[in-house]
Amino acid sequence: MLTLHLNATDLSRTTVRSAPSVLIELAAAGQRLFQATVPEHLAQWRARTRAALRPAMRPYLDLCRLAWWLPDFVTPPGLGSDFRTSLDEVAATPVERLAAELRPRLDAGDLPARVGPLASGEAAARRELLAAMTAFHAVAVAPYWSTVGAAVQTDRAVRGHALVDAGIDRVLRDLSPHLSWRSAGSTYQLSYECAFGTELDVVPDGRGVTLVPAYFLPHPCVLDDPAGPLVLAYPIRPSRRELTTARPLADLLGRTRAAVLGVIADGPSTSQVARALGISVASASQHASTLRAAGLVTSHRNGVAVLHALTPLGAQLLRAGRVSPR
Known part of the structure; x- marks a missing residue:
């Protein structure tokens, strides 16, 4: 006790x-x-x-x-x-x-x-x-x-x-x-x-x-x-x-890309995204590039690292994609 x-x-x-x-x-x-x-x-x-x-x-x-x-x-x-x-x-x-x-x-x-x-x-x-x-x-x-x-x-x-x-x-x-x-x-x-x-x-x-x-x-x-x-x-x-998790977002973007978008909410580098999800740096970079082209994330170089952040559209999509409790 x-x-x-x-x-x-x-x-x-x-x-x-x-x-x-x-x-x-x-x-x-x-x-x-x-x-x-x-x-x-x-x-x-x-x-x-x-x-x-x-x-x-x-x-x-x-x-x-x-x-x-x-x-x-x-x-x-x-x-x-x-x-x-x-x-x-x-x-x-x-x-x-x-x-x-x-x-x-x-x-x-x-x-x-x-x-x-x-x-x-x-x-x-x-x-x-x-x-x-x-x-x-x-x-x-x-x-x-x-x-x-x-x-x-x-x-x-x-x-x-x-x-x-x-x-x-x-x-x-x-x-x-x-x-x-x-x-x-x-x-x-x-x-x-x-x-x-x-x-x-x-x-x-x-x-x-x-x-x-x-x-x-x-x-x-x-x-x-x-x-x-x-x-x-x-x-x-x-x-x-x-x-529950963000299943509709995974259906829309694909499971890995939806996970990348979720990790980017914390403002990580490409290598941090890769480590967080257990994927290669090249794969993380490719997914981030696709999300960036869709206007969902922004990226900028900080020394040798490339840092990512959500755009307002990306943040809105991430929020909307989370399933509310049934």
């Missing part, structure tokens, strides 16, 4: 994020791949994602295999929704932190030995991790991001109405079936069963709590950044709708 011991100041500083955290969703998606079962609305998503896995994604998925643990450095405290910006936070992880978080799990045999170079902070291993996160994001999260964002915003709206109508006590009491809320006088406790079965007590001591609704997350998790509010990510209530 992990228990948050809150005081009145913590309650007054409790907020709910309005947008999903892309790296929390990415990590949770990775963990979902290794679960024995998943909710019905994620079954086809998992089948599609597993079919799209590539060896280059392994350096990241190695860190997601344990149901009860995930290194904190892959979900940094920025909690942003922009993948590129969030990835830069991971890239800036100090070597000392990599060792502190990974070495104990390696020594215990919980992680494969091939994680060792990353735990040592080797530059090549760090680059491989970032490339693996980019490639996995492209197949597991990016195509579904509009649906994920809409679901998280809906959950936040529900919490907002509860706060106005009944106060923070009701919000925390009804937050998730995984969480237990107790209040008695000036004592407040929010707790959940840990996957690793250890008794843990966490005291924010007036720093407040940031609640992060998460679509893929299988169970609540706490991220404790001493420099800011305590972060409690919690799974939103299961949807009855199958998680």
Whole structure:
């Protein structure tokens, strides 16, 4: 059991994020791949994602295999929704932190030995991790991001109405079936069963709590950044709708070209598009050229790299091509 011991100041500083955290969703998606079962609305998503896995994604998925643990450095405290910006936070992880978080799990045999170079902070291993996160994001999260964002915003709206109508006590009491809320006088406790079965007590001591609704997350998790509010990510209530992707756009442009258009939304270079989708640089360049000729993307040279961006027409087509939940 992990228990948050809150005081009145913590309650007054409790907020709910309005947008999903892309790296929390990415990590949770990775963990979902290794679960024995998943909710019905994620079954086809998992089948599609597993079919799209590539060896280059392994350096990241190695860190997601344990149901009860995930290194904190892959979900940094920025909690942003922009993948590129969030990835830069991971890239800036100090070597000392990599060792502190990974070495104990390696020594215990919980992680494969091939994680060792990353735990040592080797530059090549760090680059491989970032490339693996980019490639996995492209197949597991990016195509579904509009649906994920809409679901998280809906959950936040529900919490907002509860706060106005009944106060923070009701919000925390009804937050998730995984969480237990107790209040008695000036004592407040929010707790959940840990996957690793250890008794843990966490005291924010007036720093407040940031609640992060998460679509893929299988169970609540706490991220404790001493420099800011305590972060409690919690799974939103299961949807009855199958998680969908931009299928009409794939029918129109072709699966790979539609995927290239989706990746270009993040402003990558040609080589980054290739790595994200597991295709050759020549193929990525050809698809980008076709999209550019159709007026959907623009390209410009930055040193030796060619960077791509969506035009207003391309952005509109990408939005329209995303299937709304049924």
